[in-house]
């Protein structure tokens with residue numbers, strides 16, 4: 001298994017191009033199943049999760065073609081892909097494929113809406129909590145699907161097609177909202193989704209569906225109204241920038257010090273995280289096409305955060321922010337409200353010398369003077385990158401094991417950081 005070696009202590013200076021968002025690209029690729037025409041997606045990141053979904057779509061019979069980079073793009077990141085589901089041969093998504101990644105479960109919605117049947121294995125994904133799919137199933141049942149769970153598979157059928165209906169989510173769910181949107185787009189009649197997720201990735205999916213011919217209003221608010229249409233067509237859509245990757249590098253700079261321009265991204269995608277970062281003493285400013293983050297000297301101020309659905313502080317940046325707080329001048333309190341088991345980075349950050357106490361959903365971080373490199377283990381995607389951030393600021397060498405977690409969600413991580421002066425290398429097994 002590959003390892004990453006980091007020798008910490010150098011500030012980060014330079015420019016980091018931000019990739020397309022993994023969490024937008026995945027539902028967008030899945031939306032290709034809604035039509036027999038070609039969906040062209042620009043700025044799709046090259047990631048293990050994207051490759052895994054490509055395999056899953058391929059198994060259904062979706063034709064996948066990589067046609068190039070984004071216009072004007074000079075880096076090795078991002079690609080333009082064409083997906084054509086004109087010859088779907090199989091509506092089953094098997095355990096071997098779906099168990100590697102949670103988002104793959106969402107294929108259930110377009111398969112059911114377009115073909116009237118789907119059999120999809122219960123999903124896997126980051127081990128950050130129990131992560132049930134009851135609300136996704138509830139949404140499909142509201143639209144008239146008949147669903148049973150049999151031998152680890154969710155088997156969904158509809159006799160005369162899906163029918164629009166009110167869907168009121170008791171809890172904000174990103175995946176549930178994606179599924180409801182895709183299914184309702186091809187349902188007969190009107191669907192009103194209440195307590196919908198407002199995440200930018202939901203808006204991106206809705207915008208792409210609208211280009212494909214869907215009638216959707218209100219995406220980005222907590223009430224989305226979908227007027228079903230009989231068929232959807234092809235479209236061309238650029239994946240929005242990855243706000244979690246943006247926030248991750250912003251936190252790295254705030255921790256190591258330096259001056260980095262994050263380009264191909266937008267402040268409005270992560271306003272709450274950037275506000276929090278400013279409160280720690282980092283200078284955050286808008287630049288054309290991106291965000292500049294600076295910290296030259298001065299201590300890191302402790303700031304308390306609570307994770308929340310968008311527009312709140314994202315759970316996917318909680319681990320990275322905790323890494324930053326380990327060097328703050330005082331105590332900070334970080335509350336995780338979305339996932340019940342998303343503190344696996346705590347014991348690994350402790351190996352670097354961090355002082356963190358856990359009390360249920362609360363982590364109390366006592367800032368220390370310095371961190372010291374050590375061997376650590378990546379446990380899930382965002383936890384692993386918090387170790388990268390910690391290691392960049394620590395004295396001496398850190399070895400990060402199990403880096404396949406990082407490869408799920410961070411495109412060209414070592415290259416992007418090395419170009420800004422980080423001493424980071426991958427040791428291939």
Ligand SMILES: CC(=O)N[C@H]1[C@@H](OP(=O)(O)OP(=O)(O)OC[C@H]2O[C@@H](n3ccc(=O)[nH]c3=O)[C@H](O)[C@@H]2O)O[C@H](CO)[C@@H](O)[C@@H]1O
Pocket residue numbers: 023024026102103129130131132133134135136137171172173174175176315316338339340
């Ligand atoms: C691929 C992708 O986009 N993943 C993101 C997506 O995950 P994902 O879509 O899985 O997360 P959800 O928003 O659905 O989960 C939010 C909460 O609702 C719960 N829940 C969800 C569905 C359900 O049927 N029943 C239920 O109880 C979950 O356990 C969790 O406590 O949103 C999360 C919350 O922003 C992010 O951390 C993930 O990175």
Ligand SMILES: C=C(OP(=O)(O)O)C(=O)O
Pocket residue numbers: 023101102103125126128316381382409
């Ligand atoms: C938790 C994440 O992904 P997934 O939902 O695929 O596990 C993530 O992107 O941080």
